[in-house]
Amino acid sequence: MLNLAIPQKPKAVRQDHPVLGSRQSLYQALSQRAERVLSRNLLPKGSIVMCGETGAVEVYGLAAREGASLFVVPEEHLSTQWLADHIADIDVLIVDGDYLGDVEDTVDFCLRVRRAAPGLPIILVSSEMRGDDFTCERMQACDVSLKSAFTENRLRAAIKAAYENNEYFLSTRM
Numbered sequence: 001m002l003n004l005a006i007p008q009k010p011k012a013v014r015q016d017h018p019v020l021g022s023r024q025s026l027y028q029a030l031s032q033r034a035e036r037v038l039s040r041n042l043l044p045k046g047s048i049v050m051c052g053e054t055g056a057v058e059v060y061g062l063a064a065r066e067g068a069s070l071f072v073v074p075e076e077h078l079s080t081q082w083l084a085d086h087i088a089d090i091d092v093l094i095v096d097g098d099y100l101g102d103v104e105d106t107v108d109f110c111l112r113v114r115r116a117a118p119g120l121p122i123i124l125v126s127s128e129m130r131g132d133d134f135t136c137e138r139m140q141a142c143d144v145s146l147k148s149a150f151t152e153n154r155l156r157a158a159i160k161a162a163y164e165n166n167e168y169f170l171s172t173r174m
Contacts, residue, residue, distance in 0.1 A: 042156060042159060043091040044091065045091045046067065046068045046069060047070070047089055048069070048070050048071070048094060049090050049092075049094070050070060050071065050096065051074075051093065051094065052094075052096030056148075058151060061152055062152050075109060080115075080116035083120060084116040084117040090120060091159070092120075092159055092162055092163075093122050093123070095110055096126075097124055097126030103128070106126070111141055114142075119170060121159070121166040122142040122144075122162070123143065123144045123146055124138070124141070124142040125146045125147075126146075126148060129145055129146075131147050132144075132146050132147055132150070132158065134158065136165050143161070143162040143163075143166045144161050146158050
């Protein structure tokens with residue numbers, strides 16, 4: 001029988017799960033975490049490489065707003081060895097599937113890049129896709145797929161998803 005007259009000893013608080021005293025402190029903690037995530041630079045290395053002849057206007061705009069360099073390189077001038085050698089300087093590779101030709105050529109190119117530089121996030125863009133795919137379903141070839149004629153906001157979301165998916169891809173290889 002529980003005796004309410006005798007004070008009960010409080011349970012120990014686990015150190016790895018701090019107890020928040022109120023809804024306001026929970027809100028503050030979540031708000032601070034969101035601010036940290038949002039304040040991260042989208043392109044911390046400062047460069048995007050796009051495989052194609054011309055980059056989408058949205059890619060140019062994003063690179064300019066983020067203070068990053070955009071390198072638009074035709075496939076025949078883009079060596080997988082060069083990508084592997086410069087992975088420390090490249091935030092993301094955008095592959096224009098419409099430029100590369102048929103699906104098999106595009107997938108083969110992405111697989112070659114993936115083998116040479118597995119830590120390089122790859123975004124595949126194509127008009128032949130039904131829609132965007134930010135899942136890991138195609139992770140052997142790319143981290144994210146975007147349907148052509150995308151907005152800058154969709155590109156931003158794709159880059160963030162590509163970083164996360166690439167981390168997952170690397171963790172599955174070990």
